[in-house]
Amino acid sequence: MASSAAEPPPPPPPPPGGGEGSASTRSRSTPVAVEFVYPSDVPTLPVSRGEDWESEGSNAWIPSGIDPALAFRLVVRLDSSFTRDSKRQMNGFYFPAVVATTISLRDLKANIFDKYSWSSLDAVHFEYFNSTERRLVPLISDDDLGILFALNASCHFGKIRVHVDRGQASSGVGASSGGRASSGGRASCLSTAAASANSVRRGDPCRSTAAPSVPSASGSQIVPVVNVEDDAEIGDQSPEDDEDELMFPELVDRCSKQAMEDQYMEDIAFGARFDDTDDEEKNENDDSLVLADYEGEDLPTIEWNREDPQLAKGTVFQTMMDCRNAITTYHILTKNNYEIKVNKEIHRCPPLGGEPDLKTKLAKTRWLADIILDWLRETPSLGPTALQKKVAEKYKGMKVPYMRMFYAKEMALDKINGPWNESFQLLYTFKAEVEMASPGSVVAIDKHTVPYKLKSGKVMHKECFRRAFVCFKACWKGFLDGCRPYLAVDASALHGRFKGQLVAATAVDGHNWMFPVAYGVLEVESEESWTWFLQNLRDLIGHPPGLVIHTDACKGLESAVEAVFPGVEHRECMRHLVQNFTKKFKGKVFTDNLWPASYTCSSRKHMFHLDVLYKQKPGVKEYLDEHHGRVWSRSQFNEICKVDYVTSNLAESFNSKVKSLKGLMLWQIFDKIRQMIMIKIDLHQRIASTNYVGHLMLPSLIKSLHERAKQLRMQCVRKGMEAEVTYTDSKNMQWRYPVSLVDRTCHCRGWQIRGIPCIHALFFMSVIGGEDGEVDQYVSEYFSVAKFRAAYAMNVPTLLGKDQWMKVDPGFKLYSPVLTRPAGRPRKNRIRASAEGGAPIRK
Secondary structure, three states: OEEEOOOOOOOOOOOOOOOOOOHHHHHOOOOOOOEEEOOOOOOOOOOOHHHHOOOOOOOOOOOOOOOOOOEEEEEEEEEEEEEEOOEEEEEEEEEEEEEEOOOOHHHHHHHHHHHOOOOOOOEEEEEEEEOOOOEEEEOOOHHHHHHHHHHOOOOOEEEEEEEEEOOOHHHOOEEOHHHOEEOOOOOOOOOOOOOOOOOOOOOOOOOOOOOOOEEOOOOOEEOOOOOOOOOOOOOOOOOOOOHHHHHOHHHOOHHHHHHHHHHOOOOOOOOOOOOOOOHHHHHHHHHOOOOOOOOOOOOOOOOOOOOOOOOOOOOOOOOHHHHHHHHHHHHHHHOOOOOOOOOOOOOOOOOOOOOHHHHHHHOOHHHHHHHOHHHHHHOOOOOHHHHHHHHHHHOOOOOOOHHHHHHHHHHHHHHHHOOHHHHOOHHHHHHHHHHHHOEOEEEEEEEEEEEEEOOOOOEEEEEEEEEEEEEOHHHHHHHHHHOOOEEEEEEEEOOOOOOOEEEEEEEEOOOOOEEEEEEEEEOOOOHHHHHHHHHHHHHHHOOOOOOEEEEOOOOOHHHHHHHHOOOOEEEEOHHHHHHHHHHHOOOHHHHHHHHHHHHOOOHHHHHHHHHHHHHHOOOHHHHHHHHOOOEOOHHHOOOOOOOOOOOOHHHHHHHHHOHHHOOOOHHHHHHHHHHHHHHHHHHHHHHHHHHOOOOOEOHHHHHHHHHHHHOOOOEEEEEOOEEEEEEEOOOOOEEEEEEEOOOOEEOOOHHHHHOOOOHHHHHHHHHHOOHHHOHHHHOOHHHEHHHHHHHOOOOOOOOOOHHHOOOOOOOOOEEOOOOOOOOOOOOOOOOOOHHHOOOOOOO
16 A cells, blocks of 8 residues: 655755755755655665765765765655554655764664654664665664665665554564663553663753743742643553563674574474374384383494485394384385385384375384484474474375374483483482582472382382472572562463473562562472472572562462561552452443552552442452452552562563473473573673663663653642642643652652652652752662662573583482373463453353
């Protein structure tokens, strides 16, 4: 669909040879408007080199300060999409820019942002036109910018497209520190999206664009009201763990990140049914275990081509299993008949032929395990469905039953990692490696004695694994030194052979980026198991002042928190509360008042919404007091923690991050989470050392506060460092809040709870101006660069590979846990409620 630029185009550039005006004026001129075809997959931009620029022989287009040999001309297309009346609309325009080829992507984005800024709530995407491939390519790093310059080195002319998706930062990137791209849309301490915009020089006062102040008769200043909207309360959203990578793409260790993603990508297609193995398959599996206990140390080492075996006369194989697999592969690939001349075992070959159904009968579990061995060694998280597709692609449509592939995968993993039953013994080796490499780190393993009977009736006992706890010194010390005293605690089900629960305690740093403190595995979610995990955590972090523990208030965890951390502020996830509440009480009045009662920081507003609920239907008060007596409203939050989350989405973010690991062996899960934490801490250390030098507070946060202050229109009656700030909502109702800069308080309590000046305090600072109005001195120290550096002062230890570990003998053999799994195939994904986008409940 073709559409012309919605915004009126600026005048065309000066004629060839220069014109009146300074060089800076010439560089800001804009080309004539042209037709633009949308969507973005159209291969060309409609601006050509000769349409808008001066003649080739003139350098008048080069601004002063740029070396002509390095000058490069850009045509930038700035698109903006937004929602109006439930319809998605779009407009855009062109403008030129002249840059030096030595410019960084960060500075280029900053220059574009300074000229045509966007909000931190917007998603911003940068692309450049690849003249060789004739298509738009994402522009995400300095390397991409270098490719743009190199492809157009002969003409010194290129094209860039910037797409701004208004209010969609959760799905894209927004303005970032120093002009970088970052994700927004997450809860911040201003009830808006997380701060992400150009960093501001420290010392710039927080100014407002309000009308000039008018002196009152008493000498106070009164600023008239201009277009005031409601002071809306915005709920916290799920923190995005990759926001740091979007804000600082040039600092991301692509090699480490790609290695983790390649090795542990998730098997998305997991929908096949369980097919039973036939009798012939079971017999084959039994036969394949004949030599299972024979280590074969005296057998010769013989190599043969597993991909294309050649069955020449005299070929020798190391084991009978290799011989069987080679014959099977040979027959499937060549469709040739074969006959076994010498075979001491019982002959069970299927009928001759090469049709797909007969190929499937040849594809026994032991053969499949040998075929998929290398795939699983490279990517252990591949599921049976993905392996079915790979085998079908390699062997021309071979259809392997799901359960046969399932058992083949288990057999192959046992070949790679050793038997699953013996993997729990490795946990003590992992514990020794971690505690030796990082003194102060803790790996706790809990076991219990299980009785069992022999066939003779004699009762024996064995030690079985029950639960484990992992916490690195860099994590618990970073939490105490640099993070706010807030922990989101939750569990998610494992879907490997061990059907336990992966649990974690997660905090947030000054950027609201996820900071894992401890993790582990429990056999079930019970009060006993949760108490064990939390007690190990308390032994390391103690009971910091103002500590908040946020949970979904499930049975077992609720009691364990009270037992291990008595007197702690125990928050209940609002999403779970609403989900339970709406099962009993339905109606628009409940929807319109329950969430606002949670979001507001004012106890008066909170009680107002509760009174509406109480009057609507009897029994609401009794229900909330009996079933939801934990803290769930911001008006009840303490003023020490400085975290205003009303949901435990932080814990859900961690669960989503490790989702692809939950089918692995326990020592693999623990080791890979360690690597994930190590990569993140390393990235944050580099961010602090390269981008935050000379800053007192986090630059993106200060920038967002400046931008917020510019949009405020209120009234202010000042008395020294105190004031009464009033705003009028859309219903002409006035709301007045006393603000004290000395005490760092506002009557709305938003400042005290979040640790960041609320909108009323920001407006007062903009009225004061000067040094007293500088916003960074009124922000909590939790958002300082010093705290950010303290949180990431240490890193988790680097470890040797599993095959290099020194085996530890604890004095007993640790057996696999006693499994009590339900019948049927275990789920990998939990069933989402309708409020989360799941299917609605049928009535």
